[in-house]
Amino acid sequence: MRYYADPGRAIDLSRLNRVVEESFAEHARGRVQMPPKVYVTLPRGDFRTMPAYIPSLGIAGVKIVNVHPDNPSKGIPSVMAITVILDVETGAPRAILNATELTEMRTGAAGAVAAAHLSPSRSVSLGVVGSGRQAKSQVQAIEKELDVREVLVWSRSEKNASHLCRQFRHLECRTSSLPKVCECEVLVTATPSREPLVRDEWIREGTHINAIGADAPGKEELDPAILRRARVFVDDIMQAAHSGEVNVPISGGLFSIEMIAGTLGEVIIGEKRRMSRDEITVFDSTGLAIQDLAIAAIALESHDGIELTFP
């Protein structure tokens, strides 16, 4: 059994996009096992247990991830993750991975795969709402899939927005007003907002939106009117209804599960698609255990890590 303290280091982002894409395709084909996430509540947060098995990738395991919003005040990340990988043939523990960075990377990859399949064109302007780690991961992953002509960033903190842009010197990146950012052809929202930031009137026809931030009940970033105008795809229907961008509008009666057009996996295997250049598409990402296994599969190809005695 090996322990990987820094497994993100060796991961090729283009390859990651392809393997995450494969995991979503297998999900749509009904060829993965992925029971619902299990939540356990702790005094100042919670942790989620995410088991899965992807036969086509020969990988099985469990991610365990906490969410503790007050941790940063103690100098500790809010979200930390461990993935345990089991040998598919024997069930023996095969590897343990520090999955904190991997979680960010696999979420970026899902956004990139969604943009690759749903963007109105190959060459795009990319708008980013938010300036945290996930905003960065989305840009890094999307630029592997699309020709990103320019990146416009808005964040509550102008300083943070500028800081994010400085990490993309090879791209045409600048900060802008929220309405201008929302005029881009591909828009990423990656904030912890609990109320809509993006107004309906700012979104042009043909835009593709990756709605990344909402991953728990009560969180939302988009005016529900956008969802009603758009073709909305999700990673997993029940999980999105519970905790994705659509969760608050569904609870409030402004959207319904029946209005979800399909899953990203169905788009990948060609069962669902953008129907016209003019329509708005939304990918509502909540994060699936199969994404965690997909990135772990790549990490395990390297010979990093240390050997642990087991049994």
Place this chain on the structure above:
Amino acid sequence: MRYYADPGRAIDLSRLNRVVEESFAEHARGRVQMPPKVYVTLPRGDFRTMPAYIPSLGIAGVKIVNVHPDNPSKGIPSVMAITVILDVETGAPRAILNATELTEMRTGAAGAVAAAHLSPSRSVSLGVVGSGRQAKSQVQAIEKELDVREVLVWSRSEKNASHLCRQFRHLECRTSSLPKVCECEVLVTATPSREPLVRDEWIREGTHINAIGADAPGKEELDPAILRRARVFVDDIMQAAHSGEVNVPISGGLFSIEMIAGTLGEVIIGEKRRMSRDEITVFDSTGLAIQDLAIAAIALESHDGIELTFP
């Protein structure tokens, strides 16, 4: 974050019985979180993910355990386990434990606690059906709770039964016929049987039985007539109905969930008990995540283990 390769080494069995008892008591008081085990099927077996949180012990985490019956033909154990412990305050990964031996030990402890509360007397003859690791763990744990005057062992393999007895030279231990073993005051069944081994007519009034072997649908060790005569306690009602000793009789209409007298936790906190010296009592053990956390809590008190870089 620390890794414990051999955490069973330092565990005091008397103390383990008390901490496992505490975890069951908290379970009965409704003060633990323990979602149902989640099963994922692999080509030659399965793995189970078992998250829990015990506030009174200040411990939270997840055990991941496989069951691969054909592994021994490859020289690999059928059952291997890893437990990931999270810090209750921050959710940060705190420790990873090799939990293969711990799983055996915590199961033994539950049997010992059940025998301590349900045995007809403090000084007993102890019958053991089976000669595997769990048979051994049960004897080791029970002798910390009761005055064991003699141990009688039956196994399909007389050689294995003798081998088990040789490990208890300080006890009066010998092999015997199955009917004789079943005449003991406390009886442990710990076989992988899928049909009743213990006949109703062999069980005397007043016997306490730890039914340990049945831990999956289709497994059973006791004639269902014994369950119908007995006061049957379980570790967890839904889990026992699904995979415990009562699962086959329930499926066959010979027993029902309503006939379960209560949980071990309810016995420990005094809400339920043996009602007379003459009645037969049964403890149906399937294994709970809170037991895994209880033993992990003890293991973490030692300074064994190696430090792993995280994050």
